[in-house]
Amino acid sequence: MTALDRRTFLRISASGAGGLLIGFGLGCKDKAKPKPSPGPSPSPTPTGDGTELNGWIRIDPDDTVTMIVPEAEMGQGILTGVAMILAEELDADWATVRAEHAPADAATYGRQSTGGSTSTRANWDALRKTGAAARAMLIAAAARQWGVPLAECDTEPGKVVHAGSGRSERYGALAAAAVHETPPDEPPLRDPARYRLIGKPTPRLDQRPKVTGEAVYGLDVKLPDLRVAMLARPPTFGGKLATLDATAARAVPGVRDVVEVPAGVAVIADHTWAAMKGRDALVVTWEPGPNAGLSTEQVSATLRELAPGGVVVRADGDAAKAIAAARTKVTATYEVPYLAHATMEPLNATAVVRDDGAELWLGTQAPSNVQQTGAEILGCAPDQIAVHTMFLGGGFGRRSQVDYVAEVLQIAAKTKGTPIKLVWSREDDTRGGYYRPSSLALCEGALDGDGWPVAWRQQIASPSILERFGPLPKGIDDTAVEGVANLPYALPHVHVTYGKPDLPVTVWFWRSVGSSQNAWSTEHFLDELAHAGGKDPVEVRRRLLVDKPRHRGVLDAAVERAGWGTPLPAGRARGVAVHESFGSVVAEVAEVSIETGAPRVHRVVCAIDCGRPINPEQIEAQMESAIMYGLSAAMHGAIHFKDGRVVEGNFDTYPVVRMREAPVIETIVLRGDAPPGGVGEPGLPPLAPAVCNALLALTGKPVRSLPIRLA
Amino acid sequence: MAYSIKVNGTSHSVDAPDDMPLLWVLRDLLGLTGTKYGCGIAQCRSCTVHLDGEAVQACQVRIADVGTRAVTTIEGLASAGTLHALQQAWIAEDVAQCGWCQPGQIMSAASLLAKTPHPTDAQIDEAMSGNICRCGTYNRIRRAVRRAAGGTP
Numbered sequence: 001m002t003a004l005d006r007r008t009f010l011r012i013s014a015s016g017a018g019g020l021l022i023g024f025g026l027g028c029k030d031k032a033k034p035k036p037s038p039g040p041s042p043s044p045t046p047t048g049d050g051t052e053l054n055g056w057i058r059i060d061p062d063d064t065v066t067m068i069v070p071e072a073e074m075g076q077g078i079l080t081g082v083a084m085i086l087a088e089e090l091d092a093d094w095a096t097v098r099a100e101h102a103p104a105d106a107a108t109y110g111r112q113s114t115g116g117s118t119s120t121r122a123n124w125d126a127l128r129k130t131g132a133a134a135r136a137m138l139i140a141a142a143a144r145q146w147g148v149p150l151a152e153c154d155t156e157p158g159k160v161v162h163a164g165s166g167r168s169e170r171y172g173a174l175a176a177a178a179v180h181e182t183p184p185d186e187p188p189l190r191d192p193a194r195y196r197l198i199g200k201p202t203p204r205l206d207q208r209p210k211v212t213g214e215a216v217y218g219l220d221v222k223l224p225d226l227r228v229a230m231l232a233r234p235p236t237f238g239g240k241l242a243t244l245d246a247t248a249a250r251a252v253p254g255v256r257d258v259v260e261v262p263a264g265v266a267v268i269a270d271h272t273w274a275a276m277k278g279r280d281a282l283v284v285t286w287e288p289g290p291n292a293g294l295s296t297e298q299v300s301a302t303l304r305e306l307a308p309g310g311v312v313v314r315a316d317g318d319a320a321k322a323i324a325a326a327r328t329k330v331t332a333t334y335e336v337p338y339l340a341h342a343t344m345e346p347l348n349a350t351a352v353v354r355d356d357g358a359e360l361w362l363g364t365q366a367p368s369n370v371q372q373t374g375a376e377i378l379g380c381a382p383d384q385i386a387v388h389t390m391f392l393g394g395g396f397g398r399r400s401q402v403d404y405v406a407e408v409l410q411i412a413a414k415t416k417g418t419p420i421k422l423v424w425s426r427e428d429d430t431r432g433g434y435y436r437p438s439s440l441a442l443c444e445g446a447l448d449g450d451g452w453p454v455a456w457r458q459q460i461a462s463p464s465i466l467e468r469f470g471p472l473p474k475g476i477d478d479t480a481v482e483g484v485a486n487l488p489y490a491l492p493h494v495h496v497t498y499g500k501p502d503l504p505v506t507v508w509f510w511r512s513v514g515s516s517q518n519a520w521s522t523e524h525f526l527d528e529l530a531h532a533g534g535k536d537p538v539e540v541r542r543r544l545l546v547d548k549p550r551h552r553g554v555l556d557a558a559v560e561r562a563g564w565g566t567p568l569p570a571g572r573a574r575g576v577a578v579h580e581s582f583g584s585v586v587a588e589v590a591e592v593s594i595e596t597g598a599p600r601v602h603r604v605v606c607a608i609d610c611g612r613p614i615n616p617e618q619i620e621a622q623m624e625s626a627i628m629y630g631l632s633a634a635m636h637g638a639i640h641f642k643d644g645r646v647v648e649g650n651f652d653t654y655p656v657v658r659m660r661e662a663p664v665i666e667t668i669v670l671r672g673d674a675p676p677g678g679v680g681e682p683g684l685p686p687l688a689p690a691v692c693n694a695l696l697a698l699t700g701k702p703v704r705s706l707p708i709r710l711a
Numbered sequence: 712m713a714y715s716i717k718v719n720g721t722s723h724s725v726d727a728p729d730d731m732p733l734l735w736v737l738r739d740l741l742g743l744t745g746t747k748y749g750c751g752i753a754q755c756r757s758c759t760v761h762l763d764g765e766a767v768q769a770c771q772v773r774i775a776d777v778g779t780r781a782v783t784t785i786e787g788l789a790s791a792g793t794l795h796a797l798q799q800a801w802i803a804e805d806v807a808q809c810g811w812c813q814p815g816q817i818m819s820a821a822s823l824l825a826k827t828p829h830p831t832d833a834q835i836d837e838a839m840s841g842n843i844c845r846c847g848t849y850n851r852i853r854r855a856v857r858r859a860a861g862g863t864p
């Protein structure tokens with residue numbers, strides 16, 4: 001085991017095929033403090049000597065370089081992104097590079113491999129050093145073979161070269177010898193000016209299996225003697241099973257068993273259809289519990305009541321006084337509903353429980369939490385839970401929760417030795433109990449005598465995601481106020497408070513988390529202020545972003561490309577919004593009209609500053625994705641409660657954007673030198689306010705709640 | 712009940728209840744998991760397959776109603792190792808993100824191009840709006856369909 005630095009460890013061995021296998025451990029975030037992003041804290045596999053491995057580079061004699069990546073591929077292109085960074089420093093020939101999920105092959109790679117939500121962002125340095133160390137070992141092997149000094153050797157893509165003698169050797173041919181070399185403590189990193197891969201648009205490595213149907217997702221797992229289970233769950237938060245008659249369910253052909261577990265009543269069958277029919281045939285009644293009266297109106301009233309009395313998050317100047325004294329002030333209340341994630345592949349997990357632990361196959365954003373959950377349910381050690389990470393049919397934060405893992409283990413514990421695939425229907429998925437929190441914001445602002453904003457007060461009430469992880473510091477859930485607590489505008493008076501309601505609805509990380517609603521309230525309110533002062537929204541932002549060059553940069557790039565201020569067809573208007581989240585800043589300009597009483601978004605121009613761009617191609621793809629996801633929320637998204645139950649079920653009642661509503665999207669990726677920022681989430685927050693700001697320009701009326709409903 | 716169905720040129724006999732949707736026959740009984748489940752109620756078209764060349768939602772077709780019609784799934788779209796023009800266009804436009812919806816998208820597009828080899832943008836939007844993509848790859852799907860149809864992406 002070699003330590004490259006405090007965070008990076010390598011383990012060198014021969015690969016099964018007679019090549020080189022380098023295991024590395026990627027950054028472990030602080031476990032105690034969950035991050036305000038999907039997928040709290042990974043805890044990779046201990047190796048027995050105090051270090052942890054969760055990724056591998058394998059160089060085979062045929063020159064194939066396989067990156068085995070400890071990240072969940074949920075569509076964000078992480079397999080490709082991580083492989084690019086490793087390949088850049090390794091100086092691999094990209095045509096020979098493959099990327100795979102962390103292994104299912106316990107014999108080669110050790111019993112377990114997990115990694116969790118380590119992102120490109122978190123692991124930029126570690127990945128580069130690992131790739132560079134591998135390159136140094138190949139150079140050392142070649143130098144030894146040729147009997148020449150190390151310093152005279154260099155690499156070209158996929159081979160080591162010696163200029164003096166004109167010799168060169170392929171990595172594949174050196175791999176076996178390189179096993180015996182020791183990586184240097186500080187392997188030299190490539191000069192960014194000479195990058196061949198990083199920063200170049202690079203197609204994903206996982207396209208082919210995804211267009212042929214070969215890619216294996218959690219729901220596609222096949223195992224001998226596999227049974228499919230579906231679960232009847234209490235329909236209310238805190239509900240319990242009252243009575244059960246499973247006679248009819250057991251009589252459904254293909255149903256094997258009906259078992260009660262803590263999560264509900266499971267129907268176990270030979271195939272999904274039998275499990276569905278069996279579940280439909282259950283005669284079951286529920287004790288609704290204390291939350292039988294929960295309704296959307298009640299949630300709304302609770303937030304409204306709580307918002308004025310929150311704890312202070314930020315206090316610059318004296319906003320209350322400035323607002324009271326101002327001649328022109330604006331007040332507005334903004335409200336957003338709970339949202340479901342609605343990943344395209346409904347939740348599912350497959351598990352087999354044995355005497356010595358369990359093995360799972362699933363799409364997860366948090367493999368380590370899967371292990372932890374297994375350990376708690378089965379009363380064993382986390383390393384007795386083997387996790388095989390399959391492709392994820394979408395994550396968006398939902399697959400960092402482990403409720404479905406607990407369920408499948410409860411069921412599989414009753415069928416020891418027989419693997420169980422727990423399948424959620426679409427309705428289960430929508431009603432499955434973890435939502436983007438609802439939120440209400442009371443905003444007050446004041447203008448100076450010239451119509452420029454000078455004071456801002458925002459009082460937020462929103463259920464806490466983080467309280468489940470421990471007491472909130474100063475009573476503040478950072479995720480509920482992100483984007484407002486750090487409002488980027490140079491205003492003398494800013495006052496922000498947070499009030500935490502007690503509501504039974506379980507809430508969770510949802511793509512871009514608190515920024516998903518806070519960018520909307522702040523950026524739409526800023527336009528309301530601009531409107532009241534008779535100012536151009538872009539001018540207001542430029543003026544207030546004096547000391548925010550990254551914000552200014554994306555704003556200028558987006559408005560220029562969008563043709564801000566140039567004429568549009570009649571009935572169309574533009575709206576702009578800027579927001580920073582996950583280390584990146586994004587500006588969007590939306591072109592909107594109103595068709596048959598609803599907004600129609602024709603075009604979105606997006607500019608992102610995410611520091612050094614790894615793969616501009618995938619950054620563009622993520623902007624497109626986040627914009628559509630944000631548009632679904634802005635136009636349609638709402639989870640309602642009535643009599644304690646979720647009202648929505650399938651896509652007919654929880655609609656999402658389809659192609660006919662999809663705007664044309666143009667993305668500008670700015671080039672910075674800062675370490676890479678996030679790209680999966682930051683494209684989402686500016687979308688809703690950009691659309692609402694266009695509507696304000698078009699109609700003169702603000703939008704005070706989402707989804708958008710034009711009066 | 713025993714049924715004989717022809718999928719991607721191969722005949723299979725399956726024992727299934729007569730109301731079992733083709734979707735679950737393909738996935739759970741024949742192991743053809745390229746056809747995806749997304750809603751089960753004809754809302755998302757992740758499960759699109761062809762019956763005698765016609766795009767249908769496999770979640771809506773009972774095994775008893777398949778009869779002698781030839782079933783084509785995403786696994787059977789390529790011929791003799793060569794990817795279908797749409798699959799190639801999908802790769803060229805780097806369309807898939809999570810990828811879950813894409814077999815259904817491609818099967819819908821294949822049926823569109825079979826009938827309308829050079830669709831207008833409006834025809835593409837119309838034909839493809841039955842398919843949901845939660846990753847929002849619609850811009851790229853449009854481009855890939857145009858590319859496969861021989862137009863400018």
Ligand code: FES
Pocket residue numbers: 747748749750751752753754755756757758759768769770771
């Ligand atoms: S699963 Fe058939 S249309 Fe959605």
Ligand code: FES
Pocket residue numbers: 075344393394807808809810811812813843844845846847848
């Ligand atoms: S690519 Fe993920 S749902 Fe379409």
